[in-house]
Amino acid sequence: MSSRYRFLVLWVACLTVFSGRLAAVADAAEAAWKIGLAKAVITPEKFMWMAGYASRDRPADGKLTDLWAKTMVLQDASGQRAVLVTLDLIGISRDLADELAAALKQRYGLERRQLALCTSHTHSGPVVARNLSPLHELILDAEQRRLIEEYAPALQNKILQTIDAAMADLQPATLSWGSGTATFGTNRRNNPADKVPQLRAEGKLRGPSDHDVPVLAVRDSAGKLKAVVFGYACHATTLALFQWCGDYPGYAQIEVEQSQPGCQAMFWAGCGADQNPLPRRTVELAMDYGRQLGAAVNDVLAKEMKPVSAKLATDFREIELPFATLPTREQVEQDAKLTEPKDRYTAARAKLLLQQMAGGKPLNPTYPYAVQAWRLGDDIQFITLGGEVVVDFALRLKKELRGPRTWVAGYSNDVMAYIASRRVLEEGGYEGGGAMVYYGLPAPWALESEELIVAEAKRQAGP
Ligand SMILES: [Zn+2]
Structure with a gap:
């Protein structure tokens, strides 16, 4: 055999092995995940009380868009499963999440870590069980209480x-x-709402903010787009009307589903507790923000996207998140007696806390705070945190973990309070502690809470 011929044989052999390997990789990528999808309308059938604003004085009286529960089951090459549910709701309680997790354990043998419940935090949806109860505790009549009890x-x-x-x-x-x-x-803490259009035009808006739009695309074996999961870190508070509406996340999902026929679009809220869609308060603005977000998703879909290998790991833990100093029983009793209109939510919270104590549950110095992380392939760390999480958490976790490969949702699994960073706790204000009243919790979080949450998220997400 001439050396030139030997070289040719070797070359052809290499090429054959190499292309065989390529085909194997492509087959694995094509066949390895299994995905199941379904959705249901969860718009209340009756005009019940709406969640989110203390100023509401009557139930809903109309509908701009339906509200949805959308589910994606993911199964990796080894049969590991995870269930992602996105909800056009202001939030859910730990009780609801626990009951759903128990049902999944019974029906499918799934563990708590394999279920993630993410909400959009729309303020144009219904009251969900006892979530934010001091907000409406004083105003609801028997009929509205009954409707809330039926809805959950x-x-x-x-x-x-x-x-x-x-x-x-x-x-x-x-x-x-x-x-x-x-x-x-x-x-919204660092830019006066009425100045935002001018500040934006001058490029002078102050952060921190997180403008990333992470996108996960699901395609079938023929390459057709079946589902898109995307997130954004901003309050869904464009609207404050009396009509059911998904707000900008609802319109964004509609935008994606209309431009990608046959696709199920699913939204999760990021760490946008201190972010508002500004300016706001018109349906046109809510639709416009939805179109902007939907267009951002469509842009990502139109470009080449990076593959996610079919390997799934799931983790979940409730950590004991400490409050700062708890009030004494005497302080709570004093609060319950407050009668000035400005103190009515403080009084409502105090009455709830007294009820809790009378029921044999003393004030707890910590709260069982839900931290969850999924790893999709070696590609994406999807961290889902409970509560209304301020933007510092997403910015920090992305910086300290994998940048745009680290996705951080708030408003997941249990929306029990605002979750302020150390910076925001020290600054104070609404997100830094004032909002605890509306959630019926006894005190702001302790300063070390950011470190505890970040450490647990990083432990679960891996390097
Ligand atoms: Zn909020």
Whole structure:
């Protein structure tokens, strides 16, 4: 054999092995994930009380958009599963999450870590069980209380139905990811709302803000887009009307679903507790922000996206998040007697705390705070945190972990309070402690709470 011929044989052999390997990689990527999808309308059937604003004085009286529960079941190459549920709701309680997790354990043998419940934090949805109860405790009549009591179990059933349907829908799929940008989220602590249009025009808006739009795309084995999961860190408070509406996240999901026929669009709220969509308060603005966010998602989908290998790891833990100094029983009793209109929520919270103590539950110095992280392939760390989380957490975790490969949702699994960083706790104000009143919790968080949350998130997410 001439040396030239030997070289040719070697070259052809290498090429064959190499292309065989390429084909194997492509097959694995194509067939390895299985994804199941389902959704259900969760718009209340009756005009009940709306969540989110203390100023509400009557129930809903109309509808701009439906509200949705949307579910995606993910199954990796080894059969590991995770269930992601996104909800067009202001928040959910730990009780609801626990009950759903117990049902999934019974039906599918899944552990708590395998279920993530993410909400959009729309302020144009219904009151969900006892979430934010001091806000409406004083004003609700018996009929409204009954409707609230009826809605929560009906919601739970609908979510379970979507999970059953998504489990039955598992089909081979590929996953890919990318990241876009939308800039309407504005730091509401550092920019006066009435000055925002001018400050924006002059490029003088003050942060911190997080304008990333992380996108996960699910395509079937023929390459057709089946679902998109995306997030954004900004309060869904464009609207304060009396009509059901998904606010900008609802309009963004509609935008993506209309421009990508057959696709289920799912939204999770990021760490936007100190961010508002500004300016706000018109339906046109809510639709416009939805279009901006939807366009950011569509831009990512139109470009080449990075593959996510079919390997899933899930973790979840409740950490004991400490409050700063608890009030004494005498202080709570004093608060309960306050009668000035400006003190009415403080008095309502005190009455709830006294009820709790009378029921044999003394004030607890800590709260069981939900931290969860999923790893999708070696590609994405999806961290889902409880509560209304300020932007510092997402910025810090992205910086200290994997940048745009680290996605941080707030408003997940249990929305029990604002979750302020050390900076915001020290600055004080609404997010720094004032809002605890509306959640019925006894005191602001202790200063070390940021470190505890970040340490747990990093432990779960891995390097
Ligand atoms: Zn909020």
